Amino acid sequence: MDNARIDKIIEKHHGEASSLIQVLLDIQSEHHWLPKAALKRVSEKLRVPLTQIQHIATFYKAFSLVPKGRHEVHVCVGTACHVRGASRILDTLQELTGIKPGETDLELKFSLETVNCLGCCALGPVLEIDGKTHGKMTTAETADVLKNYQ
Amino acid sequence: MSEIIFEIDGKEVKAKAGMTILEAARSVGIKIPTLCHHEALEPFGSCRLCTVEVDVRSWTSLVASCVYPVAQNIVVRTRSAKVDRIRKMILELYLAHAPDSFELQDMAQEYGADKNRFEKEASFCIHCGLCVRYCNEVKQKNAVGFVDRGSRKEICFIPEIAAQECWDCKECFPLCPTEALQAAFVLSQALYTPQK
Missing domain, CATH: 3.40.30.10 (Glutaredoxin)
Known part of the structure; x- marks a missing residue:
């Protein structure tokens, strides 16, 4: 998943840190999993620490940090x-x-x-x-x- | 309404509005045990060792004193039989995770907690969040965070950040009541440093 696509998703949610979960859900539904590079990009753009994103991404079962099938x-x-x-x-x-x-x-x-x-x-x-x-x-x-x- | 008068263990205590019971108690020298509390950090309320009994309009409830704000005319008991029993139980549960922690052992002695009561499940972390919050609030490096949830929840360093920041800081190490943090750090360092 390239950065341009991630930036577009973030833009859709007006780049607000409070829409972090929505952004992650959109990436998850498009890409089927959350690569580390994507999380880093989200972290930079939304100014949310990577630790917090990691906490959320591991907390909810809807997110996957390993590749998923089609x-x-x-x-x-x-x-x-x-x-x-x-x-x-x-x-x-x-x-x-x-x-x-x-x-x-x-x-x-x-x-x-x-x-x-x-x-x-x-x-x-x-x-x-x-x-x-x-x-x-x-x-x-x-x-x-x-x-x-x- | 800036000054609030209430009672702790039969003693009249004056406190400012917005203070927590724990802060008020410590200001007059009444001891309440804590593990997850730290002056420089926001109250977290995770260890529950600071549980006290509070009477609000003659209704008794058990609250975590580190997050409970003081109120006019409340009656606080920090060492009732019920409170002691709860602290003993909490300590026994913690000791199942970190049986060799000195801090826990000292408290266990005071409350008569038996470290062999529950089957050992040595994860060494009691999720007090001191390292995570210190790194976030004081240092603002966010090198360490929580991952997963429930019984699988654990602390985890982000190797990229840890490799740059942690070596010269390590300020969270002495905060850890069980030394689980050091273990996690060493582990992530091992994972990040390529084998020669």
Whole structure:
């Protein structure tokens, strides 16, 4: 991510230190992770110490300090999804992508993450890819859905 | 309304508006134990050792005296059985993290805290924030900060800044009540200095 793009995001938020989290969220959603160089640029521009940015970036789970894949796969393992067989879905995903929850594959295609509830328990087991919800998943459907993402 | 009269441990105390209970108590020589308090820094209220009992209109509550502002006619108790029990518990929890800290051991003796009560979990940091706040407020270098949260929260130096600023400063080292800071510094230095 180049500095010009970061400067533009900061400009959008009028360069105010109070919009630090919004700036970080914008960088995160565009770039999928927060590189150190980007944090340094934000620190200089907003005049917020790097320690404070680091504290915030490590505090919220929405931010990632390591590269993430192009597609973020979230599997719900909450109570409702669990009893409806979320562990089977998770196993299938691990087998298909070759990664464990919290990891990213080498081609930066998928990042796998478990979540505790997506708020639509009636659709369980639920799978969310790039913000799109796939409900009532079966192992076969999981494989089909995953094929649509390159 | 500039002068406020209230009671600490049965003694009448005069204080200025805006002072904290801790400041007022120390001004008349009443001791309240603290770990995260430092004169040059803003109150932080993280160690909770300065917990005291306060009666406001005959309603008793437990407050951190380092952040609680004085008020007219309140009654403060700094050494009630309840307060002592709370401090003992806090110390025991801290000692699980930093069992060899001299400062903690001295206090433990006074409050009868048993350092073996809880299973050891030696992270050596008790999150008093002295180093972080000192570097930010006094030195304004921001070489050290907190990372992560909850049980995984820890202090962390920023190697680029630490390499330039810390070697000739090290003013935060004597502040640390558990010497965790030195450990973190040495660690980050090791990470930053390439192996020869």
